Amino acid sequence: MATKYVKYVDVTKCDGCRACMVACKNWNDLPAEPQDFLGSMQSHANVTADTWNVLTFVEHENSKGNLDYLFRHSSCFHCTDAACEKVCPENAISYTDKGMVVVDQEVCVGCGYCEQNCPFDVIHLKTYKDENGKEYRKAHKCTMCTDRLDEGLQPACVTTCHTGAMEFGEKDEIISKAEKRVKEIKERYPNAQVYNPQGVGGTHTIYVLAEKPSVYGLPENPKVPTSAVLWKDYAQPIGKAMVGGVAMALAGAFVANKFFDKKNGGQEEDGGGNHE
Template identity: 75%
Template sequence: MAEYIKYVDVTKCDGCRACMVACKNWNDLPAEPEEFQGSVQSHANVTANTWNVLSFIEHEDSKGNLDYLFRHSSCFHCSDAACVKVCPEDAMHYTDFGTVDVNSDKCVGCGYCVQNCPFDVVQLATYKDKNGKEYKKAQKCTMCVDRLEEGMQPACVTTCHTDAMEFGTQEEMLKKAEKRLSEIKDKYPNAMIYNPEGVGGTHTIYVLAEKPSVYGLPEKPKVPTSAVVWKDYAQPIGKMMLGATSMALVGAFVSNKLFNKEGKGHEEDGGGSHE
């Protein structure tokens, strides 16, 4: 099956937030009371129960003009996804469309996916069992895989009235992005296609009017080395040689030493933030 891409042209977005509403409605996600953000933005970032956020950015260009920039924010669905690499239960997995989904039945709430996502997209939702005991499950945008399987498009795409979002085959959407970039370069000299190679490319690509950092995005995101060590070395060796008990100890060691935000920051850029 061909791989598919959600193409987002931020220069066409008018900030209506219909994509947020459509995502909430289709996925039956609960409302989340949020503190006032000091602007028209409703949520600071995506959460376990808000998979789609419209970001509003006040930006002063090189000529001193103040402008509002908008960005539809959701999971990037990396081709080489850190969350898939580190998941010990294979709950995080690739779909037939090339996107990344979560099997909630397999998820044990370990949080490795949260700690290793280069975009800070994956979050843990809290639930209670019939006895009132709390447990956690990883949640994020699924690219509406249930809709894709029925031949429909993601809910956010279908509701976008400015055509800022489109969905189609990888080849088709990349061609659209290249064409659009050539059309806006005179107006936006810093415009670029955001499809980072460090994560194998993504299944949500952007045409940005400014550099990624202006939109709060990492300039060159990559799969953390800790994720590669776990998936390609520690996990297979532990399963082959150490047995279940020892493997659990290896997992605890890796989670403490490698799978933490502070460690990731030091590992990737010498102590500062990776963004």
């Protein structure tokens, strides 16, 4: 079995510099997106088809009555059981051998099912125009820099983090590191926890959070939508089996029909010959 890898984000070490955002834009050649002023340190409200990671900022009154400034590097979670992969009717979304969730732009038809079913709202459609001016759409999101991983490099966002808030490594080692870190910061952050939601089979971007997930705008218990499970795990296999069965039945009928036509035709010829 191939070794699985995860990106580790310790929000308690993040200083909000946004170097991860810049590195992602540069490496993936993503265009700038002018934004309205949001009234805080946060430059974008959420990730988009052209901005694959965003530094979120929250002012939060903690359990001791003090004000905390909470930062979080936000990007695709690369779920082990990914809703986007389940609902894609064209099989344009798949897993790499390291566990990352990627979109094949050549196969994507821009239906939007992935965008509608992602529990983290991190995959979005971008509109293009062909040479005739006709519009079409493609799904985009963080790839975890799979092109860099294939060359033995780490994701661009990780390599540029100057505070050590992000790391990338083997899954079991990183999870152990995250659990140890939570124990270290519990006195200061009583609600500290590892965010690696099991409702989506665990993720390949895990967090050490200082507060409850909802404080950071994250779902407390994200799950793959039931509709996605029914579609991928039940409806699709049954549909394929039915299509296969119908195809076999049609093929059988075609062969049988040809056989009987030939047989009947031969009998008519013989009958006609006996009358001569």
